[in-house]
Amino acid sequence: MSDRKELLRVRGLQTTFFTDDGEIPAVDNINFSVREGEILGIVGESGCGKSVSALSIMGLVPSPPGKITGGQIEFDGKDLTKLSQKEMRKVRGKDIAMIFQEPMTSLNPLFTIGNQLMEAILIHHKDWSKKQARNRAIEMMKLVGLPRSEELIKEYPHQLSGGMRQRVMIAMALVCDPKVLIADEPTTALDVTIQAQILQLMKDLNERLNTAVIMITHDLGVVAETCERVVVMYGGQVVEEGPVKLLFNDPQHPYTKGLIQSVPDMRFKKQRLYSIPGNVPKPGSVNTGCRFAARCEFAFEQCRVENPNLYQTSPEHKTRCFLHERKEVSAVDRAVVES
Amino acid sequence: MLHYIGKRLLQLIPVLLGMTFIVFLIIRAIPGDPAQVILGQQATKEAKAALRASLGLDNPWYIQYVNYLGDLLTGDLGESMRTKATVSSELWPYLAATFELALFAMILAVIIGVNAGIVSAWFQNSWFDYFAMILALIGVSMPIFWLGLMGQWVFGIQMDLLPTSGREDARNPVDPITYMYVVDTIIHGRFDQLWDVLKHLILPAIALATIPMAIIARMTRSSMLEVMRSDYVRTARAKGQNMFWVVYKHALKNAIIPVLTVIGLQMGLLLGGAILTETIFSWPGIGRYIYDAIGYRDYPVIQSGILVIAFVFVMINLIVDILYSFIDPRIKYD
Numbered sequence: 001m002s003d004r005k006e007l008l009r010v011r012g013l014q015t016t017f018f019t020d021d022g023e024i025p026a027v028d029n030i031n032f033s034v035r036e037g038e039i040l041g042i043v044g045e046s047g048c049g050k051s052v053s054a055l056s057i058m059g060l061v062p063s064p065p066g067k068i069t070g071g072q073i074e075f076d077g078k079d080l081t082k083l084s085q086k087e088m089r090k091v092r093g094k095d096i097a098m099i100f101q102e103p104m105t106s107l108n109p110l111f112t113i114g115n116q117l118m119e120a121i122l123i124h125h126k127d128w129s130k131k132q133a134r135n136r137a138i139e140m141m142k143l144v145g146l147p148r149s150e151e152l153i154k155e156y157p158h159q160l161s162g163g164m165r166q167r168v169m170i171a172m173a174l175v176c177d178p179k180v181l182i183a184d185e186p187t188t189a190l191d192v193t194i195q196a197q198i199l200q201l202m203k204d205l206n207e208r209l210n211t212a213v214i215m216i217t218h219d220l221g222v223v224a225e226t227c228e229r230v231v232v233m234y235g236g237q238v239v240e241e242g243p244v245k246l247l248f249n250d251p252q253h254p255y256t257k258g259l260i261q262s263v264p265d266m267r268f269k270k271q272r273l274y275s276i277p278g279n280v281p282k283p284g285s286v287n288t289g290c291r292f293a294a295r296c297e298f299a300f301e302q303c304r305v306e307n308p309n310l311y312q313t314s315p316e317h318k319t320r321c322f323l324h325e326r327k328e329v330s331a332v333d334r335a336v337v338e339s
Numbered sequence: 340m341l342h343y344i345g346k347r348l349l350q351l352i353p354v355l356l357g358m359t360f361i362v363f364l365i366i367r368a369i370p371g372d373p374a375q376v377i378l379g380q381q382a383t384k385e386a387k388a389a390l391r392a393s394l395g396l397d398n399p400w401y402i403q404y405v406n407y408l409g410d411l412l413t414g415d416l417g418e419s420m421r422t423k424a425t426v427s428s429e430l431w432p433y434l435a436a437t438f439e440l441a442l443f444a445m446i447l448a449v450i451i452g453v454n455a456g457i458v459s460a461w462f463q464n465s466w467f468d469y470f471a472m473i474l475a476l477i478g479v480s481m482p483i484f485w486l487g488l489m490g491q492w493v494f495g496i497q498m499d500l501l502p503t504s505g506r507e508d509a510r511n512p513v514d515p516i517t518y519m520y521v522v523d524t525i526i527h528g529r530f531d532q533l534w535d536v537l538k539h540l541i542l543p544a545i546a547l548a549t550i551p552m553a554i555i556a557r558m559t560r561s562s563m564l565e566v567m568r569s570d571y572v573r574t575a576r577a578k579g580q581n582m583f584w585v586v587y588k589h590a591l592k593n594a595i596i597p598v599l600t601v602i603g604l605q606m607g608l609l610l611g612g613a614i615l616t617e618t619i620f621s622w623p624g625i626g627r628y629i630y631d632a633i634g635y636r637d638y639p640v641i642q643s644g645i646l647v648i649a650f651v652f653v654m655i656n657l658i659v660d661i662l663y664s665f666i667d668p669r670i671k672y673d
Binding site for chain 1: 571577578579
């Protein structure tokens with residue numbers, strides 16, 4: 001798995017929002033990469049910087065007030081943060097596509113499904129005829145499992161259900177065969193049964209088309225079901241990164257542990273569901289020490305003063321926690337962590 | 340759709356009926372006697388009484404009102420007390436003149452206002468945005484008569500570029516067919532006259548367009564700002580669409596509905612409320628026609644003139660409502 005080529009590499013990315021209340025670093029020095037054909041999960045609570053990271057890759061951070069203030073996003077030998085608007089438009093939709101959380105509002109209500117699908121094609125295939133584009137649109141609609149595509153192409157978004165609209169969004173995103181698909185909470189707004197269908201569809205398409213997927217979610221169930229590798233984010237930083245199995249079986253960071261513990265398990269119905277104490281800090285409010293220290297039950301003096309680095313705990317597994325700073329982790333401390 | 344239009348037209352009946360009633364009462368409440376105005380200061384009591392009787396003004400007001408309604412039902416707008424011509428035959432040239440002017444003003448206001456609003460929203464907080472919105476603020480608060488007079492003085496008198504009054508060159512009069520002179524000169528193929536007629540239109544159209552243009556620009560801007568933040572605009576950008584089409588295709592179509600409402604209302608106002616502009620530029624329009632009729636206490640002209648304007652106003656708003664359903668597939672009237 002690890003021998004697959006890295007497609008997209010995010011290095012030291014920093015995205016800051018310049019607001020009246022000061023500079024807010026929504027994404028603070030994050031690193032991760034996506035390999036060819038894999039599904040990478042990015043998990044974290046609301047406000048941890050997942051979506052801003054995704055929008056940074058797409059060059060769609062609302063500006064003003066947002067701006068990429070540092071780092072590189074390497075893709076196909078280019079640094080996306082350095083591209084002009086015009087060059088970036090050629091990447092968007094063609095090489096990297098994105099689908100959003102709200103299928104109800106993500107399609108333009110005043111244009112037909114066909115118009116919007118064909119637009120996505122014709123932007124990047126200027127030499128195609130309308131008919132070619134139409135055929136391609138219908139082909140994609142069939143691929144994502146939309147019924148009666150010939151009629152659907154003439155219908156408007158409000159005539160479709162949420163699940164169907166999200167299928168349209170997926171069709172629209174994949175219509176130019178992108179190498180990377182960013183899915184920002186694609187199932188959050190959908191019914192549970194539809195969620196499962198959409199996830200299954202994305203998994204199928206990932207296998208069939210070999211499109212790499214960045215799955216942004218706050219739902220560990222979604223991660224367990226679809227992803228190969230996971231990046232856990234907290235307070236604008238990556239706190240843990242590793243293969244999905246390793247992460248679920250042996251979570252290293254106290255935050256990841258907390259997240260996994262807070263997933264409801266029907267086998268233990270009577271127990272009160274665990275929740276991580278406290279709230280996600282307002283972005284930019286914690287400047288010294290580990291971002292998670294205030295909510296962490298293992299926090300000690302150093303955590304409140306210094307921000308830990310990402311420590312390698314196994315060849316594929318990294319975590320940002322002093323408990324794993326090898327030289328300082330004593331046997332006693334380790335026992336505490338593992339209990 | 341036809342069902343809806345039928346329903347709306349039926350609703351028109353009580354609206355217009357109420358209108359006629361109010362106008363009927365108000366003009367009779369104005370002091371002054373049509374017979375006195377027509378016969379002059381030296382008229383004898385007997386002559387005035389005889390004229391009043393022949394005009395039907397000696398009946399009680401409710402009989403007069405019922406008679407008026409009866410005439411309206413047969414399509415008779417009455418006849419002018421002063422000229423003895425039927426109002427319907429007299430009215431059209433004036434209405435056409437106003438319609439032509441209002442339409443030109445509106446085209447100007449829409450093209451400039453909508454685009455200024457779009458660009459202001461697109462480049463929010465840029466110097467263009469500030470400049471356009473300050474200009475719009477000045478525009479809404481500008482007294483039309485002052486703007487009209489300055490236009491006449493600068494472009495008409497100082498620079499001698501444009502005519503300052505009337506619709507046509509009196510030495511080269513247009514042979515009227517529809518009384519919309521731009522249309523008439525085109526029908527006749529008289530392009531020298533067309534140029535002349537257009538030159539006469541420029542100054543009054545600009546004066547008349549100023550306020551609606553400013554209102555439309557501000558409305559478009561705020562509507563666009565809201566739409567530009569929406570998810571589907573982000574989707575369009577995520578597809579790789581360039582900003583021009585994102586703005587003019589995806590955003591504008593969604594933002595235009597409230598603007599269209601304002602355009603409809605403003606168009607109605609221009610048709611009825613162009614009296615100031617028409618007076619300054621000696622434009623023989625419906626506003627001046629009714630204004631003159633008020634001076635002569637020419638009751639049938641006032642009543643029917645206002646009725647026609649109200650009718651056109653309501654029809655324009657009906658057209659706007661119908662346009663909504665062409666723009667937004669979610670709006671269905673049946």
